[in-house]
Amino acid sequence: MKVNKNYVNLQESYLFAAIGKKVREYAAANPDKTVIRMGIGDVTRPLAPAVISAMQKAVAEMGVAETFRGYSDDYGYDFLRGTISDYYNKKGAEISAAEVFVSDGAKCDVANILDIFASGSTVLVPNPVYPVYVDTNIMAGNKIIYAPGNEENNFLPMPDENVQADIIYICSPNNPTGAVYSAEQLKKWVDYAIDQNAVILCDSAYEAFVRGDLPTSIFQIEGAKKCAIEFGSLSKTAGFTGTRCAYTIVPAELERDGMNLNKMWSRRQSTKYNWLPYIIQRGAEAAFLPEGFAQGKANIDYYMKNAETISTALSELGIWFSGGKNAPYVWLKCPGGLKSWEFFDILLEKANVVGTPGAGFGSQGEGFFRLSAFASNENTILAMERVKPVIESLR
Ligand SMILES: *Cc1c(COP(=O)(O)O)cnc(C)c1O
Numbered sequence: 523m524k525v526n527k528n529y530v531n532l533q534e535s536y537l538f539a540a541i542g543k544k545v546r547e548y549a550a551a552n553p554d555k556t557v558i559r560m561g562i563g564d565v566t567r568p569l570a571p572a573v574i575s576a577m578q579k580a581v582a583e584m585g586v587a588e589t590f591r592g593y594s595d596d597y598g599y600d601f602l603r604g605t606i607s608d609y610y611n612k613k614g615a616e617i618s619a620a621e622v623f624v625s626d627g628a629k630c631d632v633a634n635i636l637d638i639f640a641s642g643s644t645v646l647v648p649n650p651v652y653p654v655y656v657d658t659n660i661m662a663g664n665k666i667i668y669a670p671g672n673e674e675n676n677f678l679p680m681p682d683e684n685v686q687a688d689i690i691y692i693c694s695p696n697n698p699t700g701a702v703y704s705a706e707q708l709k710k711w712v713d714y715a716i717d718q719n720a721v722i723l724c725d726s727a728y729e730a731f732v733r734g735d736l737p738t739s740i741f742q743i744e745g746a747k748k749c750a751i752e753f754g755s756l757s758k759t760a761g762f763t764g765t766r767c768a769y770t771i772v773p774a775e776l777e778r779d780g781m782n783l784n785k786m787w788s789r790r791q792s793t794k795y796n797w798l799p800y801i802i803q804r805g806a807e808a809a810f811l812p813e814g815f816a817q818g819k820a821n822i823d824y825y826m827k828n829a830e831t832i833s834t835a836l837s838e839l840g841i842w843f844s845g846g847k848n849a850p851y852v853w854l855k856c857p858g859g860l861k862s863w864e865f866f867d868i869l870l871e872k873a874n875v876v877g878t879p880g881a882g883f884g885s886q887g888e889g890f891f892r893l894s895a896f897a898s899n900e901n902t903i904l905a906m907e908r909v910k911p912v913i914e915s916l917r
Contacts, residue, residue: 537882570817576808594797598624615741646687650883681714700845828895
């Protein structure tokens, strides 16, 4: 027998394990110190009350013969697909319910979508990047090339005419850099993808954090339905990281190589997947309806207060950073030319604050550092009070 030898090419995923180990060791040696965690990429605010009551109602329905539900409708219940389609139409992206596929995570959809593309495809991935894009393509035996982000392009790499790709990953607002593409920049990617006959895989897990008039969906860009698939998630939008609900939008008109990608994804999902529990789909629907949406937005505003606390402190210190305005991440340049892990150790020891070393997101992340806005307001203020003198002493 033979195994998938592509797995040999995977790097050990040690980033969060290494952080956890360092923090545990520090805490054990310094029991009098309170460590503030700003490295996490997980939400902390509870689910909206409207979401909870919708799920409670659905639980009660499941206990009554007349309203009991078994297997979900294919691709998710119409009530949820319709609500998501309305959400997109309201923001000027014409998406029909038939183009929306409900699932239990953007992470798995981003990985599973590779089933409909040929193994050996050339894949353009930004660097630094959410590690899932890289690892899933290694597993699939694809060829990965990188679009480098840096201080000069504000960590928003643009297409290079000399580079050929079959699949292009875009994550906007970005994890880890918090950077957001403008409509003009996204249009350049759309034009490039059409020109190259490539498909853009657009991860918009943080779209709900966008303020002002930056795009929140690639489908707000003309031509995107000819070249893009978008992944949305309620994880960060509505606090569903533990509850689970996401969706993938595959335009009905998207075709490549004589095949319709919407039909291929329909076939792939109905063959290998059985959709989300009714109870969760009702909770997700409530998150998009006015009451639940307003409650979810209040949680996002809460996190964005933290992003502002962090950004203000860094601006006062004259530290270069991206993000913090339309994303729950602030991506900063380590002071004094320090490397990511050196700055991590100093911040842990001198400020008792935990962040995420940028080098863990790719080679272009070396010398940078991610702070997340998911801690409490009080702890974020306290953390930045501790961080300020430490950064001052390093410059
Ligand atoms: C958190 C996150 C997601 C959400 O994934 P789920 O599986 O839906 O929880 C997707 N993409 C990025 C870049 C993320 O940071």
